[in-house]
Amino acid sequence: MEIGSFYQMKSNFETMSKAELRAYVLEHKEDKEALRALMSRRDPNAIKYNFPNTQEGREQIKEVIKRKIEGS
Numbered sequence: 522m523e524i525g526s527f528y529q530m531k532s533n534f535e536t537m538s539k540a541e542l543r544a545y546v547l548e549h550k551e552d553k554e555a556l557r558a559l560m561s562r563r564d565p566n567a568i569k570y571n572f573p574n575t576q577e578g579r580e581q582i583k584e585v586i587k588r589k590i591e592g593s
Contacts, residue, residue, distance in 0.1 A: 534558035 534542055534555060539562055546555045570585060572578035 534545075535558070537545065539559070542555065542559050542562070546552065546559050549555060570582070572581045
């Protein structure tokens, strides 16, 4: 990829589909601007989890992630 096209891609986050932006973020994990753009597209109706920052809370988070991965 040429440098010019890289900067052009960075400036076009709004025109990327969510899937394209997600793929870009996975390839460019250091790009905080891209991650912010992706996170701003979250579903406002999605479930929000609020676990305490304790060992028990971390275990609860792990359990939620495990269930999501398993599809239940």
